[in-house]
Amino acid sequence: xxxxxxxxxxxxSQLLSWRPKSLPDGGPIHKEPAGQSPETGAAAAxxxxxxxxxxxxxxxxxxxxxxxxxxxxxxxxxxxxxGMWLTGPLPVPSVTNKIANAATGTxxxxxxxxYAADVGAAATAFRVKHYAFDLLALEDMIGKDTWNYxxxxxxxxxxxxxxxxxxxxxxxxxxxxxxxxxxxxQLFDSVExxxxxxxxxxxxETQACYADTKVVLQEVMARMA
Numbered sequence: 001x002x003x004x005x006x007x008x009x010x011x012x013s014q015l016l017s018w019r020p021k022s023l024p025d026g027g028p029i030h031k032e033p034a035g036q037s038p039e040t041g042a043a044a045a046x047x048x049x050x051x052x053x054x055x056x057x058x059x060x061x062x063x064x065x066x067x068x069x070x071x072x073x074x075x076x077x078x079x080x081x082x083g084m085w086l087t088g089p090l091p092v093p094s095v096t097n098k099i100a101n102a103a104t105g106t107x108x109x110x111x112x113x114x115y116a117a118d119v120g121a122a123a124t125a126f127r128v129k130h131y132a133f134d135l136l137a138l139e140d141m142i143g144k145d146t147w148n149y150x151x152x153x154x155x156x157x158x159x160x161x162x163x164x165x166x167x168x169x170x171x172x173x174x175x176x177x178x179x180x181x182x183x184x185x186q187l188f189d190s191v192e193x194x195x196x197x198x199x200x201x202x203x204x205e206t207q208a209c210y211a212d213t214k215v216v217l218q219e220v221m222a223r224m225a
Contacts, residue, residue: 095166096166097169099166099181099185107162109155109195110155111159114156116163129220131161132217132220132224138154142203158188161187165180168180169181187220194206
């Protein structure tokens with residue numbers, strides 16, 4: 001009995017493990033690799049071509065861009081450094097004429113981080129005149145709760161005018177340099193007194209200092225006309 005049972009089990013296992021070597025029509029059995037079809041192969045080939053094209057484009061750009069940058073650096077130095085825009089950090093301005101406060105060597109109203117483009121002597125004179133006109137409008141703000149705005153506006157405009165005056169004095173004829181220096185010193189002395197009055201928030205003192213500054217501002221506008 002046991003021998004007959006073992007024989008039957010062996011026969012059944014042979015039946016389960018049998019696989020045909022060919023199809024009924026005689027053709028061989030062919031299986032595609034797992035996870036791949038003709039369509040998948042075509043897509044992979046197309047992807048490979050795109051990657052190759054991208055690599056070639058990147059290599060060409062890497063070879064050309066340094067040459068373009070070098071040519072631009074050689075040909076564009078004058079254009080990049082024309083004074084109308086900055087190609088580096090904000091410069092620290094300085095003055096060469098005697099328009100600073102004799103006691104302190106500077107001016108109390110000067111503010112850092114302000115850049116005024118180098119626009120030439122004629123345009124600089126126009127800017128000084130325009131800023132003097134702007135400061136004449138501050139009179140309406142005296143005595144109101146606008147001390148901070150008054151001070152910031154005054155210092156901003158006066159800072160640009162300070163460095164512009166220095167450029168104008170340097171570019172002026174020898175006979176005009178001293179009168180311009182005296183006018184600048186008179187203006188900036190008045191602005192320092194006005195700024196000090198604004199810091200104390202004294203309406204009466206600010207009004208008195210502004211009256212003196214207004215006269216000088218009008219003289220500046222007439223001189224820059």
